[in-house]
Amino acid sequence: MRTDRWLMIAIVVVLAASAVVFAMKSRTPALRGRPDVDSSIGSLSLLVIGVKGLDTSIVERLSEEGRLPNITRLIEEGTLAEFETLDRGLDPKIVWTSLATGVSPENQGIGGTRVSPRGEVVPAPLVPKSRTVGTLWTALSEAGMPVGVVGWPGTWPVEEVEGAMVADYTVYYLERSHGGAPKRLVYPTELLDTVDPLVVPPGVYNRKDLAHFVNADEGLGLEALIGKGYEDLATAYAADTSMRDVAFALTAELPLEAEMVTLPGVEIVSQRFWLMANPDQIDWENLTEIVDEQVRGQIPALGDVIDRFYVALDEAVGELLTLAAEDATVAVVSDHGYDRLTYGEQGQPRTGAHMYDETGFWIMTGPRVAQGVRVEGRSLLDFAPTLAAAAGIELGDQVEGRVCREALAAQ
Numbered sequence: 001m002r003t004d005r006w007l008m009i010a011i012v013v014v015l016a017a018s019a020v021v022f023a024m025k026s027r028t029p030a031l032r033g034r035p036d037v038d039s040s041i042g043s044l045s046l047l048v049i050g051v052k053g054l055d056t057s058i059v060e061r062l063s064e065e066g067r068l069p070n071i072t073r074l075i076e077e078g079t080l081a082e083f084e085t086l087d088r089g090l091d092p093k094i095v096w097t098s099l100a101t102g103v104s105p106e107n108q109g110i111g112g113t114r115v116s117p118r119g120e121v122v123p124a125p126l127v128p129k130s131r132t133v134g135t136l137w138t139a140l141s142e143a144g145m146p147v148g149v150v151g152w153p154g155t156w157p158v159e160e161v162e163g164a165m166v167a168d169y170t171v172y173y174l175e176r177s178h179g180g181a182p183k184r185l186v187y188p189t190e191l192l193d194t195v196d197p198l199v200v201p202p203g204v205y206n207r208k209d210l211a212h213f214v215n216a217d218e219g220l221g222l223e224a225l226i227g228k229g230y231e232d233l234a235t236a237y238a239a240d241t242s243m244r245d246v247a248f249a250l251t252a253e254l255p256l257e258a259e260m261v262t263l264p265g266v267e268i269v270s271q272r273f274w275l276m277a278n279p280d281q282i283d284w285e286n287l288t289e290i291v292d293e294q295v296r297g298q299i300p301a302l303g304d305v306i307d308r309f310y311v312a313l314d315e316a317v318g319e320l321l322t323l324a325a326e327d328a329t330v331a332v333v334s335d336h337g338y339d340r341l342t343y344g345e346q347g348q349p350r351t352g353a354h355m356y357d358e359t360g361f362w363i364m365t366g367p368r369v370a371q372g373v374r375v376e377g378r379s380l381l382d383f384a385p386t387l388a389a390a391a392g393i394e395l396g397d398q399v400e401g402r403v404c405r406e407a408l409a410a411q
Contacts, residue, residue, distance in 0.1 A: 042322070042323070042324065042325050043255075043256070043257075043323065043325060044251065044256060044257060044258060044259055044323050044324045044325060044328055045145075045257050045258060045324075045325055045327075045328050045329065045391070046140070046145075046147075046257065046258035046259070046328060046329050046330075046391045047258070047259055047320065047321070047323060047324040047328055047329075047330045047331070048136070048258075048259070048260040048261070048330075048331045048332075048333065048387065049261055049262075049263065049317055049330075049331070049332045049333070050099070050151075050152060050260070050261070050262035050263065050332075050333050050334075050335075051262070051263050051266055051313065051332060051333070051334050052153075052263070052264045052266060052267035052334070052335060053266050053267030053270050053271075053334065053335070053337070053338065053356075054266050054313075054332075054334035054337070055266075055270070055334075055337035055357075056080075056082065056334075056359070056361050057337065058306070058307070058310060058337075058338075059071060059310070062307060062310055062311070062314075063075065067310070067311050067314070068310065068311065068314040069318070070314050070315070070317045070318035070321060071314050071317055071332065071363070074317075074330065074332060074363045074365050075363055076371075076372060077365045077371055077372075078330075078363060078364050078365030078366070078369045078370070078371060078372075078373075079363070079364050079365075079369055079370050079371075079373040079374070079375060079404075079406070079407040080362070080363050080373075080374050080375070081361060081362050081374075081375040081376075081378050081382075081386075081404055081406075081407055082359050082360070082361045082374075082375070082376045082377070082378065083359065083360055083361065083362070083377075083378040083379055083380050083382060083383065084358060084359060084377075084378070084379055084380065085335060085356075085358060085359060085360045085380050086098060086104075086105065086380055088336060088353045088356040088358065089353050090105065090111060091111065091126060092153045092154075092335065093110065093111075093126050093153045093154035094110055094111030094126065094154070095153075095335050095336075095380070096152060096153035096154050096262070096335060097110045097111065097131065097135070097153075097154040098111070098380060099333060099335065099380060099383050099384065100135040100136045100137070100152065100154075100260075100384060101131075101133050101134065101135050101136075101384055101395075101398075101399070102381050102382070102383070102384030102385045102388075102395060102400060102401035103133050103381065103398055103399060103400050103401075104381065104400055107133070107398075108131060108132060108133045109124055109130045109131045109132035109133065110124055110125075110126055110127075110131050110154060111124065111126070112124050114130075126154070127156070127157065128156075128157065128158075128159050129157075129159070133396070133398045134395065134396050134398065135384075136260065136384055136387065136388065136393075136395070137149050137161050137163075137165070137258075137260060138161070139388065139393050139395050139396070140161075140162070140163075140257075140258050140393060141161045141162035141163070142162075143393050143394070144162065145162070145257040145258050145393070146162050146163035146254060146255055146256045146257050146258070147161055147162065147163040147164075147256065147257070147258040147259065147260065148163050148164045148165075148166075148247065148250040148251065148254065148256045148258070148259040148260070148261075149161060149163070149164070149165040149166070149259075149260050149261075150165075150166045150243055150246050150247045150250065150259065150261040150262070151166065151167070151168045151169055151239075151243040151246070151261060151262040151263070151264070152168065152260055152261075152262045153168050153262060153264075155167060155168065156168065156171045156184065156185070157183075157184035157185075158183075158184060158186060158187040159187065160187055161187065163250075163254060163256055163258075164186075164187060164188065164191055164250050164253075164254055164256075165186070165187045166185065166186055166187075166191075166195055166199075166246050166250075167184070167185045167186070168262065168264070169199065169238075169239040169242055169243055169264060170239070170264070171185070172185050172199050172242075173199055173200075173201050173242075176196070176199070177201070191250070191253065194249050194250075194253055195246055195249065195250075198242055198245040198246050198249055199242045199246065200238050200241070200242055201238065202231065202234035202235040202237075202238045203234070204238065205234045205238060207222050207225050207226075207230060208222070209234075210225065210230070210233050210234060210237060212308065212312075213233060213237075213304075213305050213308045213309060213312070214301055214302060214304075214305065214308075215301050215302075215303070215304055216301070218300035218301050219296075219297045219298060219299065219300030219301040219302075220297045220298055220300075220301050221301050222301070223301075224297065224301040224302050225301070225302070228272065229272060229273070229302065232268050232269065232271070232272040233268075233269060233272070233273075233305065233309075235268055236264070236265035236268035236269045236309065237265060237312075239263070239264050239265050239268070240263045240264070240265035240312070240313065240316055241316075243261055243262065243263055243264075244261070244263070244316050244320060246261075247259055247261040247320060247323070248319075248320075248323070251323055258391075259323065261320065263313065263316060265309060265312075265313065266309060266310065266313055269305060269306055269309045270306055270338055270355075271351060271352070271355070273302055273305040273306050274306070274338065274341060274355065275341065275349075276298060276302040276303050276305065277303055277304070277305070277306045277307070278340075278341065279299050279303070281340055281341040282295065283343060283349070317332065327366070327367050328366060329364070329365070329366030329367070329368065329369065329387070329390045329391045330364070331362055331363065331364045331365075331383075331387055331390075332362065332363045333360070333361070333362040333363075333383055334360050334361055334362070335360045335380075336356040336357060336358075336359070336360050337356070337357045337359060337360065337361075338355050338356065338357060339357040341355060342354060360380060362383050362386075362387075364386070364387065364390060364407060366390050366391070367409070368389070368390045368391075368392070368408055368409055369390050369407060369408060369409055370406065370407055370408060370409045371409070373406060373407060375404060375406045375407055378404055379401055379402075380401075381399075381400050381401030381402075382401040382402055382404050383401065384399065384401060385399050385401045385402065385403045386401075386403050386404040386407055386408070389403045389408060390407070390408060
């Protein structure tokens with residue numbers, strides 16, 4: 001019987017490896033509470049929450065079950081628009097830059113090509129300084145609206161804005177643990193003392209801290225959460241709580257009028273626990289007897305991790321919503337969802353971008369946004385101009401995307 005070596009090795013590692021503790025300076029963060037910054041509540045006129053890999057079908061299912069009250073309320077009060085995403089093999093920095101520019105990769109300086117000094121056509125660098133067009137945050141800055149940009153992919157090294165910018169979670173903690181220059185991670189650098197204690201490494205969380213994501217009384221219980229399973233869940237949790245807390249702290253430190261924050265945890269959790277949540281997609285015939293037994297012990301304990309993480313995400317969204325004024329424009333946007341797991345010619349599961357489906361979506365609310373509307377067939381490039389129209393800002397003539405008029409209320 002042919003053995004699916006990749007899946008067998010991955011599962012054995014999950015069951016046998018011990019968790020990696022990341023080597024950043026020692027900190028003792030609060031596990032679930034956010035910073036006490038109540039003075040900033042309700043001050044933002046624009047709030048954008050990016051969620052990497054948020055899947056519409058999972059959102060709809062959990063909303064129907066009443067488990068996502070904050071996201072459900074946004075859908076009911078505004079517009080949900082599904083869009084065709086960019087090539088799913090593209091680097092996320094490219095995709096998220098296009099979400100912020102409304103311009104295709106080949107025309108924005110990031111993700112396309114350029115002509116080298118030798119006259120050769122070469123890939124464009126994936127750094128902000130190579131970007132040739134404006135973004136939502138540059139438009140806000142030019143309009144005199146101080147903006148905080150937290151964890152948006154493709155913003156490292158950070159750039160000057162009217163407000164503040166903090167690099168994405170993974171880059172931030174890796175750079176800090178290896179002595180990276182603060183000026184590449186935080187703008188202005190004077191905010192480092194505020195931001196640094198809030199960006200916590202995954203290793204601060206142990207299995208008990210993550211127990212609320214696990215069916216502790218089923219199967220292997222918490223014993224199933226070791227190795228890469230533990231490491232990735234801890235990373236996802238640390239990433240989302242860190243970016244959430246930084247977003248709150250910036251509104252307390254600065255007179256921000258807008259904020260754009262990205263939460264990467266759903267993407268990390270979906271990649272790691274997709275098989276546990278969808279056992280019908282496991283190639284059972286190619287598992288050895290011992291691995292088969294181990295997997296069947298893990299599924300009852302870890303099968304609900306993704307759903308429970310969505311619930312935690314909804315709580316984070318609800319907390320972030322308290323930063324927005326009553327008449328604010330609010331958006332939640334995802335770059336892609338997930339499809340069925342497929343297998344390659346050698347019987348190996350095709351993970352990573354191979355798992356993505358071809359659609360993303362945004363939810364938008366605000367005084368200029370239509371209520372209770374659902375739109376399909378849009379382009380990822382339409383998000384930035386539609387948000388700009390809803391928020392009353394100008395993006396410039398370089399934008400390729402089109403304003404989604406169906407998403408806007410009659411004026």
